[in-house]
Amino acid sequence: MVGKGRLLQLAFVFAFLKSTESAKILVVVLIGGSHYLLFDEISHVLHEGGHDVNMLVQTGNPRIKGVNYAGRNNSYRITLWSAGDEYLSSYNKWFLEQQKLFFQGKETFHGFLDFMGHLALQCEWIMGDNDLMNSLKAEQFDIAVIDAFNPCSLLVAEKLHLHFVAVHSGNFWSWYLAGLPSPPSYVPAAHSLLTDQMGFWGRLKNSIIFLISFLSERMILAKFDKAIKTCFPVGSEPSLSELYRKAELSIYNTDFTLEFPRPLLPNVVYVGGLLAKPAKPVSQELEEFILAAGENGFVMVTLGSMLASVNVPMVLKEMNRAFSQLPQVVIWRHLHSQWPSDVQPAPNIKLVDWLPQNDLLGHPKARLFVTHGGLNSLMEAVHHGVPVIGIPLFGDQFDNMVRAEAKGLGLTIRVNQLQAQELSNAMATVIGDKRYKASALALSRIHRSHPFPPRERLVRWVEHIVQLGGGKHLRPFGLQQPWYQHYLIDVIVFLLVIVSLIMFVIIKILRSVIGCLRRGGKSKVA
16 A cells, blocks of 8 residues: 555645646737737746747837847747738827827827727737638647737637636726726725825725726727627627636736735736846946946936837927936937937937846946836836836826835826926935935835745746636636626615615604594594
């Protein structure tokens, strides 16, 4: 007979071998910029975990100079799809006009709906490409890891009949898509610009925005109705809101070093900081430029992977003038080809078309990071303990900077109010006031001391879902309930009806008794 100890050893070996089995994973990311950067890292991390990863990428979208859509050497595979040069030319022209509006502080919900309209049209073409879809089906993937920001990613997974893990590339702004419990008394709604500590008027504002967010969601998802009707058989058209709740796992690219504490569900995992790594030495050219500043150090400036240049002259001139007043040198990511010929860069500025953001943040002479407030950038700043000045331009960047300010990481400047002296004063304050650096280092310690690093959390949780064939054991039944059941509207209505009936009966009885008493009194008088 085999002893209990031997059985336990065999069970452990079997579990270990099972956990290291290679899975075939489809990663779907159909947007460029920071989305591509994040999913490039996710794909590579899963590949390093021993899995066969194929990433479906749409080429031609606004993307990043220096990043090759062919993927990484000796890493994951890649499948390319393109909407065609004619459409992409008009789409990128539209996106360039949107960038100008961002730099003027004119981000609008209408513009965001237009963006979703473009994604929906592209989605219809992607799912209508039979050669592409058939080739992906033939691979027989075990699971898909999709970009939850773009509803098309969910539809592609559904079209291929794949279980999927939804990765939310921003903060918890999309709580309603994953069905997260979000008490408006202390969980700020997206675009509320509130912290978790709200007074009465703040809670009132937050509650109204919470209600509006449901209507906004309907309008956004409705953009994909045509693609769904066109690409799915009649009678089996999926509901996007139900698809989001169907995710085996919801992974959020955030971390509680920046995010306010809030309730989560068992099927929700956060992996913020995937792109933050130990810094490598920078190029000799950059190192010599930094050393020339001595102990003053340097300031790094970049406004996001999709916004390589400041294309509003007034904003650019004010930024240039503000940087000229710094004793530090400035490394500014700005395309040389897009720099206006009538503006001379300040002597302490070095313009670069692309910069190693993580490595510069990890440099010992980094004093300040001027950023758009994207979550990847802020998490890298937190990891390396560098304070920030935020110039939010669109999306969740405004809410991200509210959190950064609340945590003492830095200050925010509104782009439509940006003036040289105001920006210069803000930078001098953040660099000179030791409290900002102390807060940045404290956040860095919190982030780095997490029991499990983001990479390990990502791989282990995806493997957990693959091994079990799904995540039903993690999904609360509440995610399957209609909204009126989930929020107990039917129970509340029932109780109101019962109470109303009881009150009605009581009132009728009282009226009847009072009427009898009055009639009895009159009879005695008579």
